[in-house]
Structure formats: C-alpha cells, structure tokens
Amino acid sequence: MPDFAHIRTEIRSYLSNLDEVLNRTRAGKTRYPLAPDLFSSMKARRDWLAIIDSHLPVWENRYEAMTDASRVIFEQIESDLIGGQFESAAELIATVPIRRRLADFGAFSAAAEAISRVRSESRQGLFNGKPRESVVNSIAHWFDQKAVRRTPADVFETCLSDAILPNSWSVHLPAVFYWIAHQAEHNLLDFLPVEPDEELCNTRLISSLADTARARGRELTSLLGYDKTVPVEVGLLETEKQKKTESNTGADFILIVYIMFENGKGCTFAALVQGKMETGEYVTNVFRKKTATFGTNDQIRALTAPNRNGYYCVYPIDSELRPIVVAPANDFLSQVLANNPDTDDVSRLRESQCGVKTDSAGVDLATFLGKVLFQRKHRFATIGKAVGTLGEPIKELGPKAADTASILAKRLVLVEVGGRVPEKHMREIRALGYKRREPPALTPAFGGPTR
Numbered sequence: 001m002p003d004f005a006h007i008r009t010e011i012r013s014y015l016s017n018l019d020e021v022l023n024r025t026r027a028g029k030t031r032y033p034l035a036p037d038l039f040s041s042m043k044a045r046r047d048w049l050a051i052i053d054s055h056l057p058v059w060e061n062r063y064e065a066m067t068d069a070s071r072v073i074f075e076q077i078e079s080d081l082i083g084g085q086f087e088s089a090a091e092l093i094a095t096v097p098i099r100r101r102l103a104d105f106g107a108f109s110a111a112a113e114a115i116s117r118v119r120s121e122s123r124q125g126l127f128n129g130k131p132r133e134s135v136v137n138s139i140a141h142w143f144d145q146k147a148v149r150r151t152p153a154d155v156f157e158t159c160l161s162d163a164i165l166p167n168s169w170s171v172h173l174p175a176v177f178y179w180i181a182h183q184a185e186h187n188l189l190d191f192l193p194v195e196p197d198e199e200l201c202n203t204r205l206i207s208s209l210a211d212t213a214r215a216r217g218r219e220l221t222s223l224l225g226y227d228k229t230v231p232v233e234v235g236l237l238e239t240e241k242q243k244k245t246e247s248n249t250g251a252d253f254i255l256i257v258y259i260m261f262e263n264g265k266g267c268t269f270a271a272l273v274q275g276k277m278e279t280g281e282y283v284t285n286v287f288r289k290k291t292a293t294f295g296t297n298d299q300i301r302a303l304t305a306p307n308r309n310g311y312y313c314v315y316p317i318d319s320e321l322r323p324i325v326v327a328p329a330n331d332f333l334s335q336v337l338a339n340n341p342d343t344d345d346v347s348r349l350r351e352s353q354c355g356v357k358t359d360s361a362g363v364d365l366a367t368f369l370g371k372v373l374f375q376r377k378h379r380f381a382t383i384g385k386a387v388g389t390l391g392e393p394i395k396e397l398g399p400k401a402a403d404t405a406s407i408l409a410k411r412l413v414l415v416e417v418g419g420r421v422p423e424k425h426m427r428e429i430r431a432l433g434y435k436r437r438e439p440p441a442l443t444p445a446f447g448g449p450t451r
Contacts, residue, residue, distance in 0.1 A: 125323030178370025260419025327362035384428030
C-alpha cells in the first residue's frame with residue numbers, strides 16, 4: 001500500500017515553499033523577483049499540487065477496496081509526482097474514475113431487470129409481445145445471438161437477458177447508457193406529439209435522455225463499483241454562429257459520447273443523427289425538396305458522404321406498436337437506389353421514389369446508444385477531431401457544404417460517462433460558437449399536446 005502520509009507531507013512541504021516564493025514576489029519583498037514566465041510556471045505547479053492534495057484523501061480512503069486497474073492508476077500518479085510531472089498527476093487524480101471491487105454485479109442486474117420489467121408492463125414498442133422480426137434480428141446481431149427456430153419475442157428477451165449481465169459486455173460503462181436509453185424511451189413514448197413533428201420529437205428525445213441520465217446514471221455506475229461522484233450526464237450545446245447548418249451536414253444534431261475508463265483512457269465517439277417521422281408501418285420517406293445551394297435530396301447525400309456514417313432516428317406514428325428505430329443512412333440510400341435502378345443520382349429523384357423501410361437494418365434506441373455507437377468507425381481522438389472529420393466539406397455538394405471553420409450542426413448532444421471532457425477539448429467546441437443550454441423539461445405542457 002502506498003505511504004499516503006509521506007506523499008501528503010511531501011506535497012504540502014512543496015506547496016508551502018512555492019507559496020512563500022510566490023507571495024514574496026507578489027509583495028515585492030525579494031531582492032531577486034521572479035521573471036513573469038517563471039512566476040507563471042511556478043504558479044501552475046502550485047495549482048496542480050493543490051489539486052492533487054485536495055483529491056488525495058478520497059484515493060486514500062478508497063484504496064483498500066479499489067480494483068487493480070484503479071491501483072495501477074494511482075501507481076502512475078505516484079510515479080508522476082516523483083518525476084515532477086505534476087500536471088499529468090493532477091489530471092489523473094482529478095479525472096480518472098475510482099472503482100471499487102465487487103463480489104458480483106447482482107445489484108446492477110436487479111436494477112436493469114427492473115427497467116426491463118417496467119418496459120414489458122408498458123406493452124409499448126418492441127415490448128408489445130410481437131416485436132418486428134427484422135428489427136429483432138438486427139438487434140440480435142449486436143448481442144451475438146442467433147435467431148434460428150425461435151420467435152422474435154424469444155430472441156429479444158434473450159438479448160435483454162444478456163444486457164442485464166455486466167460481464168456479457170466487453171466494457172461495462174456502455175451497459176449503463178444502454179439501460180438509460182431504455183428508460184428514456186419508455187419515458188418519451190407517452191410524450192411524443194399528436195401531430196408528426198420531427199423537431200419536437202428531437203427536442204423531447206434529448207430532454208428524456210438528459211432527465212434519465214440525471215435521475216439514474218450515477219445509481220447505475222455505482223452498482224458497477226464506480227464512485228458516486230463519477231458523472232453520467234447528457235448535455236445540450238447550441239450555436240447561433242451559423243443558421244443553416246442542416247443542409248451542410250444532413251443532420252439535426254451531432255451526438256458525441258465522451259467515456260472515461262478506469263484505466264485512465266478517455267475515448268470520444270460521435271455520429272450525425274437526423275430525426276425523421278414514420279409515414280406508415282416501419283416506412284418513411286427521405287425525400288428533401290431542392291435547395292438553391294445543394295439541390296434535391298441534399299440531406300441523405302450529406303449523411304452518406306465519406307466519413308459521415310450518419311443515422312436516421314425514426315419516430316413511430318404509433319408507439320403502442322413500434323419503437324423508435326435508428327437506422328444507418330447508408331441503408332436508406334441503398335434502398336432508394338435499389339428501387340430506382342435507372343439512376344445512381346438521388347438528386348434526380350422525386351418524393352414518390354424515396355420511400356424506405358425503416359426495419360431493414362434499424363435497431364432500437366438502446367442498442368444504438370449502447371452498442372452501435374461504440375464501433376471503431378465512430379471513434380475519434382478528440383471532440384475537435386470528430387467535429388473536423390464529420391464536418392469536412394462534401395465535394396459533390398460544393399465548397400459551402402460544411403467545414404471545420406463553420407459548424408457541424410446547430411445542436412450538439414454531449415454525453416459524459418465516467419469523466420468530464422477535458423477543458424482543452426471543450427475549448428475546441430466553444431471556438432465554434434457552441435454554448436451549453438439546459439434541455440427543456442419533458443412535460444405534457446411542453447410544445448403542445450401529446451399522445
């Protein structure tokens with residue numbers, strides 16, 4: 001076990017010495033005042049050590065119960081301190097989630113099973129007893145389940161049973177987001193607007209995810225052994241810097257998930273999402289009227305451009321019978337082209353030629369947020385890199401079709417799981433004009449009548 005008393009004594013001794021030198025310089029009581037750059041450097045060291053000193057008691061109190069991965073992180077913190085790498089040590093001790101060892105994950109499984117039971121009792125969406133076979137098969141793919149000689153309801157139930165067990169996940173934290181998404185969809189379905197309204201559905205989806213993460217997120221992570229201070233939050237950032245952004249990217253919003261693992265590695269996953277209303281039973285239409293700048297059907301062309309890997313989030317007309325379905329835009333494009341073999345140019349197609357089946361490759365919201373989003377193709381080094389790649393100009397749409405100097409989408413939904421986004425990454429977002437906004441509350445009175 002580390003000698004925490006010795007570490008604390010050394011840190012405070014160093015802090016005391018730095019404070020004395022800095023205060024003398026501030027008061028002009030030294031014959032040899034520090035040069036401005038040296039003063040700034042010493043003040044930064046002092047601030048980093050103060051951060052370490054404030055967080056050290058938490059790590060000391062929890063050390064005996066920590067997982068091996070958390071102990072390895074503290075070994076790195078101690079090594080950085082010995083080597084004078086105070087900035088690195090401060091970042092690790094303040095941002096890496098502490099995780100304690102658990103004999104089993106029975107409490108998490110019980111909480112997840114309770115969410116599943118509430119959904120089953122609602123008889124809505126995929127929980128109506130007769131889930132759509134094609135959608136269930138797509139979900140089963142992400143859970144490595146075979147659908148041979150079993151009913152869709154049985155297959156879906158097996159997927160849920162797997163999802164309840166943390167050890168069935170290669171990484172545990174996405175399981176938290178999976179169950180948050182299930183609860184959020186359950187909460188949302190009763191608040192979908194009476195009349196089809198994509199913008200209102202998008203707003204209510206974001207609000208439901210934010211409300212559910214706030215209400216259940218830390219509870220679920222704590223049942224996996226994480227400290228209750230570990231954040232699980234869904235935030236909304238908006239910009240007024242550029243008004244007409246959807247045509248550039250084809251998206252209503254960009255979804256960014258920043259996840260900090262107990263080994264100290266922070267990862268960013270991102271995807272473009274476009275809301276779309278059903279036009280019938282598991283069908284919608286991706287037609288978009290001609291615009292002066294980008295022509296006809298610019299939305300699907302933008303969502304399927306190289307490096308985009310965009311998705312349509314399709315809201316059901318009847319939530320008693322169908323779930324929210326999230327489907328790859330590339331699947332919808334393939335359907336449109338297959339239905340119109342005489343052309344490979346979607347900009348020439350009329351509305352009557354742009355109908356698609358949403359269940360062809362679509363999954364439910366929970367599988368998208370807990371499984372699909374965490375593919376390697378959606379992983380980026382930083383949030384800025386995600387924005388830059390997804391917002392890269394689209395050659396066929398011309399030079400105005402979004403770039404890193406403009407805006408990716410007006411709305412940015414930021415999910416933080418396990419840790420906060422580093423400040424240097426947030427600066428990249430603020431530079432694009434994004435500012436945090438509180439998602440509207442999910443209430444019947446918000447935005448008109450509901451179902």
